[in-house]
Amino acid sequence: MSEEIKVGVYICHCGSNIAGTVDVADVAQWASKLPNVVVSRDYKFMCSSPGQEMIEKDIHAMGINRVVVASCSPHLHEATFRGACSRAGVNPYLFEMANIREQDSWVTSDKTEATKKAKALVAAAVGRVAHQQPLESLFVPIDPNVLVVGGGIAGIQAALEVADSGHHVFLVEREPSLGGHMAQFDKTFPTLDCSACILTPKMFSVGNHKNITMMTWSEVDKVEGYIGNFTVTIRKRARYIDEPLCTGCGVCQEKCPKKVIDNVFEAGLGYRKAVYTPFPQAVPNTPVIDRENCTYFQKGTCRACEKFCPTGAIKFDQQDELITIKVGNIILATGYDLFDARKVGQYGYGRLANVFTNMEFERLTNAAGPTGGKVFLRDGVTVPKTVGIIHCVGSRDTNYHNYCSAICCMQSLKFAHLAMEKTGAEVYNFYIDMRTPAKSYDEFYQKVLREGTHFIRGRVAEVTDCARQPSEEGKLIIQVEDTLIGRQRRIPVDMVVLSAGLQPRADAKEVAIKFGISCSADQWLIEKHPKLDPVATMTDGVFIAGACQGPKDIPSSVAQGAAAAARVLSLIGQGEVEIEAATAIVDEVTCVGCKQCIACCPYTAIEYLADKGKAHVIEALCKGCGTCVGACLPKSISLKHFTDEQLVAEMIGAMQTMKYLEATEVA
Amino acid sequence: MKYNYYPGCSLEKSASSYDVSTRAIAPALGIEFMEVEDWNCCGATEYIALNRMAAYALTARNLALASKNKESDQLIAPCSACYLNLRKCNQYLYDDEPLAKNVNIALAEGGLSYEAGSLRVRHLLDIVVNDVGYDAIQAKVTKPLTGLRIAPYYGCLIVRPDFGRGKHKSHETTFDNPEYPTSLDKLLKVLGAEVVDFPYKAHCCGGHMTQISDATGFEIIRRLIKGASDYRADMVVTLCPMCQMNLDAFQGAVNVHFKTNYHMPVLFFTQMIGLAFGMSAQEMGIGTELVDARPALAKIGVEVPPPEDEGTVKKPKKDDKSLPMPRLE
């Protein structure tokens, strides 16, 4: 650097957060004697306007061209101070921050030690900043197209918000129709709105929207690229039905002779045909043929649907289609799976006929369900006289899932109301705690109390058909401790409903890897920050919304869908996005083309240029983690803003200071 | 296959038929048992009620003695209570270092020591169904128990606690489901019997409860016998001497207390294996039960129609409104 280096050092008090432990005046005084330091000040709140103006004034007045601020974590205010430098004409990468709060005053109780450490940290920063180079950020354009994965309520909401703004949305859904789990429900709490009635208008909006390309019976195969520039390959699976020709008349379904248990939409409680639409209001109204159960595909005979189709839309030779699209942002709204209640052996699901899961009960009460909305026992004809509803099945349990599934208490209350309304039965709810936090939820609990539901506070120990006395014969007995009276009770009921919890989709991990994001230990897709950034992920350009991020109710899913859409629209509105300039760079002269860096890059941000035989960093994907720098044997890759020179200067600054301070310590 | 064998106090006399039948079928199963040299009582549920360190030392002495035999690192217990004590001791010594250290100091006074986790403690049923295997057993059946309705009774300690569940994963996991085990059911099926799957098959027999409060103890026993009886079982087959004693020896007292009239014989699974292999009732120690098993055993050999196929999804008939059941497998 031909230019003379002039460093300005600013020590922040941060009120008493730093100044209460570190002698900031002393540190500022001491820093003024460090090499290249032209001015050294301390101030109460550097991040405030006067604080920033102080830096800007010094830059103008004294020709400061390197700035060091010793204050809090860069996570909070690196951007702030970089901004101050920029405004005064100094490249933001000629700024360095020393964290003397989180890394010093907040973790050191001894004041002398804290001050010593502060001096070392400041010296480190001053040493480093002298070697820093001006860098320019990369700006990448944002493709205004958006991909939404998942056609449930969250995905639908996100898609509509983006599409209404005028931008194009590709909506990919794995099942034959939109709707997700919400389409399976009968009524929704707390308003007892009919689920299909409030959902289907939105589904139709999506189906008819000029800005939405809806691809159902499809899955995302591959994702490449980076924020603003994703290339996505979608597998549109063969429906074996020519969509433009199909009118949705339903004759094929009527004539199909093969009946199959519907394990998806009917939760195993009802039947469908081998050619089917999952429910009458399906969007699109085009059926699909289930290859594994179709007599033609398995044995080569039948073809009844083809015979009867009035428009000749059945096409057995249809193939999967691979479609490649370019989008700028992706919203994942892939939803949840239901906990498998068979795992809880003591509740007898799967062995005892009249033990049902929550989803099975939804299908029973649903007017379009297998019993036309009537609540019957497993024999399909008997109306239960007593119903027991068990909360927390598979949730809040270290043996299965440790977390609370958020919606089961409300769902159980809803079932209590519906069971009573439809059958007049005596209803018992068995709970540990009653979780009714959101708007109108507790009022719903009170409504159910008023209706005469029996509440027993106790986690059910077992459901059995083994009678101990004549009054229990022929019933299911729920054995539980009624904790509020401290006694074990046996309650004979006709029907048991298990409120099984919510769990991540079985393929959540694969999906996360495919889209370059992560899962938590529980396998929910993980957000950027649990409090302040619940819809973004650590991968720029990929957002999550709805139950895939964690168990939640419909209003929260809708809110998250809209939030993700808003984030995406903000990026599209900006038109381009700034990529952090601290990226890796390959020295093509010394690179030997061994590809070690490519193998170890966690962001797949390095490509191999075959014609040159060299590695090349895709700057937009590079996160500046430095793994490649460590792996590179000829030391051809270096990390901008974290060069060896800079890091060594930083270390020397700190170590020399500690050595000096220890040596000159007053005994 | 060689194993260390820990009979436990009950198998000496009060449940001698279990020991006799186990040893009798061992050669046919390809098993060689090496009895632990000079083993002592595991402590049952009594010693640990009044002692902590000494209770672990008492049980650990057996682990230490077994571990001296270098021919096998597996310790087999036919009694569920002994199995639980040995397994739990092994697990807690593994988890709790100070406990292991102190127990070894105590063991040293008897010239012994034990490294936690160096032995694998297993129940007799475990090695029969998993090491010998159902297929190998089926191949040796010459006199299938066709016509006999048997209620398999596991009791509690063979399948609980499962230290492998939840957060604290460990090496002492159970070999069958803690709520709803099926290994003995499968074994009896393989021996040709009709298996009666009654709901209380893994519920507790009450242990020593009859001696603490006969009303409570007898009620616990009554539920089990009633369950097997309601499901029309001809006999109950068990794998623990305490369970056998409670259900068999105390059945008379239960009948008196509740004015019931049960005659449910209770045998050990090893006796059933022996009978199916063509060995005599005498060799199996049958005849020592208080509730006579002979009327039930007289049924073997009677022709019965093959059981209904429960595996396929039945096509719903025209008027059948019943809803499909979820499948367990």
Add this chain to the structure above:
Amino acid sequence: MAETATQARAPTFFQQVIDATPGYSNLEMCIQCGTCGGSCPSGPDMDHTPRTLFAMIRAVEVEPSMKERILRSNTFWYCVSCYHCMERCPQEVHITDIMYTLKRISVKENIYDSSKAPDFSKTFINWVENYGRAFELGLMGQHLALHNPFGAFKLAGMGIGMVTKGRMAFTPTPIKDVKGLKAILAKAKEIEETL
């Protein structure tokens, strides 16, 4: 063991129970759900369900008289060690182990309502410590004489049955190294005193 250190103060009965249980008891994790009380086969005959007892143990700190009520309860003496509660507990509380701890504390502090169960254990232990193996006839004989003489008549039929079927030993069989066993147990008890 509870994971965070609380401020230094006199150990509570709650802490005493946790410390006296080998391995980890997880007693602090109890959310009072009642699965244990619901699962227990002898639950209906207990003074307090296990869950209630855990709540009472927590309360001893502010209500010292609760301790005696806990130890006088028949709950842990009625525990049959079936481990159903421990298996099903959603918070992995080692309930059965805590029951054993309460038995030990109850006898050590000599606070219990009925001596029937403690005496049964003591009688059993006596035979094991002197012979190395359990001795049923001795156990039943002593126990019935002490606590249930009329019971002896009720169980006479069973007793005779056991004898005629050859299932009753008339004398105890000692192991070879009774001396070694006694030394081991003595040492273990000595260590226990120091804890």
